[in-house]
Amino acid sequence: MVGQSTSIQSFFSTRTSPTKVIPPESSPVPGDGFTAEELDNALLPVRQDNWTPRIVYDEYEIDALMFGLNRVKIVGRLVNMFESSHTTKLPKGLGGSVHLVVKDDTGAVTIRLSYTLPPTELRLGRLVAVWATYVANGDRGSFPCAVAPLYIKIFPEKDKSCRIRVLEGAEFANLCRKPLNYQPTLMSLKAFARGGSEVIDAKILVVVKSVSARKRVTKKDGTEAYVTRVVLMDDTEEATLSLWDTTSTTPNDWQPSHTALLISSPSLNVSHKNWLALASDTFVDVDPCIPEAERLRGFAGRKVKREHINPTFPYEEYALWSIIKPNERVLYSLADVDDRARETPGETFEGYLSMIIMDLNMTTLRQQNMLMCNECCGIPIYANAKVAKCKHCDSQVSLRVNPRLIGKLVDESGCITSGKLVLSDHAWTRLLGRSAQELIESSASTLKSVEHRMLHIRITLRFWWSEEVGKLVISEVLE
Numbered sequence: 001m002v003g004q005s006t007s008i009q010s011f012f013s014t015r016t017s018p019t020k021v022i023p024p025e026s027s028p029v030p031g032d033g034f035t036a037e038e039l040d041n042a043l044l045p046v047r048q049d050n051w052t053p054r055i056v057y058d059e060y061e062i063d064a065l066m067f068g069l070n071r072v073k074i075v076g077r078l079v080n081m082f083e084s085s086h087t088t089k090l091p092k093g094l095g096g097s098v099h100l101v102v103k104d105d106t107g108a109v110t111i112r113l114s115y116t117l118p119p120t121e122l123r124l125g126r127l128v129a130v131w132a133t134y135v136a137n138g139d140r141g142s143f144p145c146a147v148a149p150l151y152i153k154i155f156p157e158k159d160k161s162c163r164i165r166v167l168e169g170a171e172f173a174n175l176c177r178k179p180l181n182y183q184p185t186l187m188s189l190k191a192f193a194r195g196g197s198e199v200i201d202a203k204i205l206v207v208v209k210s211v212s213a214r215k216r217v218t219k220k221d222g223t224e225a226y227v228t229r230v231v232l233m234d235d236t237e238e239a240t241l242s243l244w245d246t247t248s249t250t251p252n253d254w255q256p257s258h259t260a261l262l263i264s265s266p267s268l269n270v271s272h273k274n275w276l277a278l279a280s281d282t283f284v285d286v287d288p289c290i291p292e293a294e295r296l297r298g299f300a301g302r303k304v305k306r307e308h309i310n311p312t313f314p315y316e317e318y319a320l321w322s323i324i325k326p327n328e329r330v331l332y333s334l335a336d337v338d339d340r341a342r343e344t345p346g347e348t349f350e351g352y353l354s355m356i357i358m359d360l361n362m363t364t365l366r367q368q369n370m371l372m373c374n375e376c377c378g379i380p381i382y383a384n385a386k387v388a389k390c391k392h393c394d395s396q397v398s399l400r401v402n403p404r405l406i407g408k409l410v411d412e413s414g415c416i417t418s419g420k421l422v423l424s425d426h427a428w429t430r431l432l433g434r435s436a437q438e439l440i441e442s443s444a445s446t447l448k449s450v451e452h453r454m455l456h457i458r459i460t461l462r463f464w465w466s467e468e469v470g471k472l473v474i475s476e477v478l479e
């Protein structure tokens, strides 16, 4: 099983002379039409991992490791990664080195991995197996990670007796997910941002809300670096976590409104509101095995659904309800709908509304290239097209008519503001007198005249209210 997994070694070709190392100037420049991930994949050799241990290694739980042990194997998850100081001069032929903090259910240990080519498959939360020949004590001299005091140095490309291998597959999914010294007294994001970051060993539990595209930026000191920004949330607040260089590819494994992170001792940037980063003593437990994570995921799912810029029409739920619905046709006012939804929460009902269109945004949205929209990876996507590419995951996302196209609707009892309705595709076509495709293809002057025609006319809408959907659903538009 282990043999099928990938390892760092498999990404390196054998080099006979360090002078053959390709200078960084010749690497492809960004913006040549390929994403960073495509470039990484194309530039790396085919994954092959034929390494088998030639000597016997004893497998240890991490808290059983001791200074001076020889030939050990450990299995754990990556809870932190950071590059070794850029100021120290690297030996010839060495591309760099990275500190990995590996944690199992018993303890944590620091691994210093030296490489000639950066190990792109190492990401926070991934399970790794490490074979090493010696365990050192990190207490002496300057040591970067005080929370994981034992220290293992490996350089798999040079030393064939050590190795690091990512373990993937269903059989490994639940291994090493128990947080260390866990007590369910977590700090809320709000408390953390308002002074709680001063508390030693502060722990926050958050869910990933959205992930930005990975960008190359120039830092204050003039050096360039990759960064991915991840928006995190709990039930009190939101925050942005910046993941730099070695950790910037990690969020490719994360799923918005599902991936939970238990972060111990993150650093808080005081100059930006709620900006978090990883410090050398930070631990990030990805999808920790604790009941609070499940509860928070449920909360995040509901919140994200409520805040979605363009929720899907609930075709399935509506079809199920249509089978059992009472045979009645009632004309409501907006105030009636509001009263009924509040008086009998949980009740699902259907009726008709007679509304006047007060405002339309067709020409403005066309100009702003925002006629259609959807979300992917928690990020809004707008375009005057039926599909668009997600900047983070590069997948083609199908777009629906932007609900903000309807500005404001009023009746005698109240009004509905922009973007609050969920229309079926059929209802959109009926309302606009054209399909989504025809809407995109319409010229500015055509849309202007459509707007003029529709403004201040009275329309009858068949609506459906269900607490689970949480928005007024329009299934039909009548003259």
Ligand SMILES: [Zn+2]
Residues within 6 Å of the ligand: 376, 377, 390, 391, 392, 393, 394, 395
């Ligand atoms: Zn995406």
